[in-house]
Amino acid sequence: MKTNFHTHSTFCDGTCSILTMAQTARDHRFSMLGFSGHAPLPFPTDWNMKQEDIPRYYTAIQEARELIGQDLTLVTGLEIDYIEGMLGPQTVTYPEITYSIGSVHYINPKNSKQHTDLFAVDEKQDDFDRHIQTYCNGDYEQAVSLYYKSLYAMISAGGFTILGHLDLIKKNNPRQSRFSETSSFYKDAVMHVVDALQGTNIVVEINTGGLARGKTQEVYPAHWILKELHERNVPICLNADAHAPEHLYAYYDHALRAALEAGYTKQVVPSMHGLITVSLTDSQ
Ligand SMILES: [Zn+2]
Ligand SMILES: [Zn+2]
Known part of the structure; x- marks a missing residue:
């Protein structure tokens, strides 16, 4: 059973409509596809949805559901930013969604309430390097610490x-x-997070978005981190972070291989009936 719960569309910074993404997933024999548009923020960005677009987003998923047929289940979700000292998934309520992805894109080096003091760790390399000079005295490890x-x-x-x-x-x-x-230094920063995940119900995604955009040589998170997560029984799911139709399937095998190599035999995914466990051996 092939699934993906990290899908963007033209409602945020994706290149294609919800229906096109759903048709592509069906053509590539996915069984479940979750939409995770970037939830609105209280300041303008190039990638988040606007608050007023949210009802249309839900409607578009419902319309695609009616057109796509029985083979593919469409699930409504959002990717919600956590910004330290400002907001996070815990501070917003979206009754219509079945699941959410909690993501840190921004760090807040001055612990400010002003959005102009934030910068995103996945912004363009030049911008990132410039912000590290401005906010962290050129010290990348300071940004690593803040991020984790x-x-x-x-x-x-x-x-x-x-x-x-x-x-x-x-x-x-x-x-x-x-x-x-x-x-x-780096491993300690990561392990603090890994240890915090143990015993929670949080599912960690294996995300091929960096690979698909040519930005990384491997999935998020790195292989050694996946092994540590597996040792602590932290559940995983395979996600594309698809911003274009081809992202849905092009690196799927990388995610699957990373999961199997770390020792996982199952993934845990959201559904209308809560989290469900799915075997990875029939996920090819
Ligand atoms: Zn993200
Ligand atoms: Zn995303």
Whole structure:
């Protein structure tokens, strides 16, 4: 059973309509497709939905559901930002959604209430490098600390189903040119998060979005992190973070292989009846 719960569309920063994404998933024999448009923020961005578009977003999913037929189940979700000191999945309510992805994109180095003091760890490399100079005195490890501290705070606050792209900050660390991902400093920062996940109901996604956009050589999270998660019985699911139809299927095998290599035999996914467990052996 092939599934994907991380799908964007033209309602946010995706390239295609909800119906096109659903048709592509059906053509590639997915059984479940979850939509996770970027939930609105109280300030303008190029990638979040506007509050007034939310009702149309729900309607578009419902219309696609009626057109797509029985083979593919469409599930309504949102990807909700956690911004430390400002907002997070725990502070917003969307009664219509079946699940949410909790994601840290922004860090808040000045612990400010102003959105102009934030920057995104997955922004363009040039912008990221410039912000590290401005806000972190050129110290990339300071940004790494802030990022994983935010992730830890989001996990503690809860209110979401799936943890988005756990080690997203490596997107702007090509060939480990900005910080070491093998240092004890980095591993300790990650392990703080991994340990916090143990015993929660949070599902960690294996996300192929970085691979699909040529930004990373591997899935989020890294292989060694997946092994640590598996040892702690933290559930996973396979997600594309699809911003275009081909993202849905192009790297699916990478995610599956990463899960199997880390020792996983099952994934846990959202459904109308809560979280359900699905075997990975019939997920090819
Ligand atoms: Zn994201
Ligand atoms: Zn996303």
